[in-house]
Amino acid sequence: MASILPASNTSMRSDRNTYIGKSFVHIKNPYLDSMDEDVLYHLDLGTKTHNLPAMFGDVKFVCVGGSSNRMKAFALLMHKELRLEDSEEDIKDICAGTDRYCMYKTGPVLSISHGMGVPSISIMLHELIKLLYHARCCDVTIIRIGTSGGIGIAPGSVVITDKAVDSFFKPRFEQVILDNTVTRSTELDKELAEELFNCSKEIPDFPALIGHTMCTHDFYEGQGRLDGALCSFSREKGLDYLKRAYNAGIRNIEMESTVFAAMCRLCGLKAAVVCVTLLNRLECDQINSPHDVLVEYQKRPQLLIAKFIKQRLGLRD
Ligand SMILES: O=P(O)(O)O[C@H]1O[C@H](CO)[C@@H](O)[C@H]1O
Numbered sequence: 001m002a003s004i005l006p007a008s009n010t011s012m013r014s015d016r017n018t019y020i021g022k023s024f025v026h027i028k029n030p031y032l033d034s035m036d037e038d039v040l041y042h043l044d045l046g047t048k049t050h051n052l053p054a055m056f057g058d059v060k061f062v063c064v065g066g067s068s069n070r071m072k073a074f075a076l077l078m079h080k081e082l083r084l085e086d087s088e089e090d091i092k093d094i095c096a097g098t099d100r101y102c103m104y105k106t107g108p109v110l111s112i113s114h115g116m117g118v119p120s121i122s123i124m125l126h127e128l129i130k131l132l133y134h135a136r137c138c139d140v141t142i143i144r145i146g147t148s149g150g151i152g153i154a155p156g157s158v159v160i161t162d163k164a165v166d167s168f169f170k171p172r173f174e175q176v177i178l179d180n181t182v183t184r185s186t187e188l189d190k191e192l193a194e195e196l197f198n199c200s201k202e203i204p205d206f207p208a209l210i211g212h213t214m215c216t217h218d219f220y221e222g223q224g225r226l227d228g229a230l231c232s233f234s235r236e237k238g239l240d241y242l243k244r245a246y247n248a249g250i251r252n253i254e255m256e257s258t259v260f261a262a263m264c265r266l267c268g269l270k271a272a273v274v275c276v277t278l279l280n281r282l283e284c285d286q287i288n289s290p291h292d293v294l295v296e297y298q299k300r301p302q303l304l305i306a307k308f309i310k311q312r313l314g315l316r317d
């Protein structure tokens with residue numbers, strides 16, 4: 001396991017990645033430190049082409065979400081909320097050399113898009129976690145701000161995930177490595193989830209709750225929808241599945257939380273998942289609310305996380 005070892009640090013604890021008061025990123029890859037150069041291909045960054053500690057060393061909060069527009073909007077919101085001196089025009093896409101992902105930095109906050117589904121976010125997370133490692137970032141909190149389908153709750157509710165579960169309602173992420181299936185835990189930081197929930201109570205009329213989140217590998221049949229190009233089950237079976245999910249404590253469905261939780265946990269990052277629900281899946285399959293309503297829903301996780309970051313930084317509203 002590679003670790004960040006500041007040359008002059010003598011106060012190292014037995015955990016090689018933890019120093020008094022500081023928690024560094026764990027990289028669980030014995031080969032990485034022997035590489036002459038690390039090209040973060042999908043982020044268009046690299047250890048020889050960029051001074052990663054200078055560019056990213058002060059990052060304390062990383063926010064990720066599927067859409068590039070959302071993550072740019074979040075960067076602009078953080079720029080306003082943190083009252084940063086540079087102008088909005090200076091907020092440029094750091095990954096502009098690739099159209100796979102976008103990345104914006106506003107003070108200590110990094111905002112990155114990850115596309116849709118487990119493979120897409122997993123590639124981004126490999127490179128992001130290595131980026132944080134190469135940049136020698138410490139005490140980083142990472143939050144996914146997304147959209148989801150709610151189960152048995154009003155559309156527009158914000159679900160703070162306590163447990164990310166798979167399609168069998170199990171808190172695990174199964175990764176096929178070579179020709180083996182490796183099962184990884186999807187436990188999230190409980191204290192962080194509570195802190196976010198308490199923070200949500202300070203926002204007037206903000207519908208938030210803590211619940212389990214189910215992560216699927218498909219939006220249509222995989223989430224029990226009857227409106228895809230394929231549907232191989234009856235209406236009754238689909239509804240029965242969603243009701244069983246509700247009874248198992250699941251309050252929303254999305255498509256990245258299990259791998260996000262598993263990778264962040266293994267690499268020592270405190271992680272949370274905060275997703276707004278766009279519809280109640282016990283009532284319908286199609287997302288047909290007006291555009292302005294959906295835009296307002298998508299802002300809710302952003303507002304909560306902006307408030308949380310300001311509180312953590314000791315800034316007033
Ligand atoms: O809104 P984002 O962050 O993309 O998340 C959700 O929306 C997408 C499906 O529409 C999936 O990626 C799902 O996880």
Ligand SMILES: O=c1cc[nH]c(=O)[nH]1
Nearest residue numbers: 147148149253254255
């Ligand atoms: O129903 C939904 C809505 C958003 N994202 C999902 O994955 N499912």
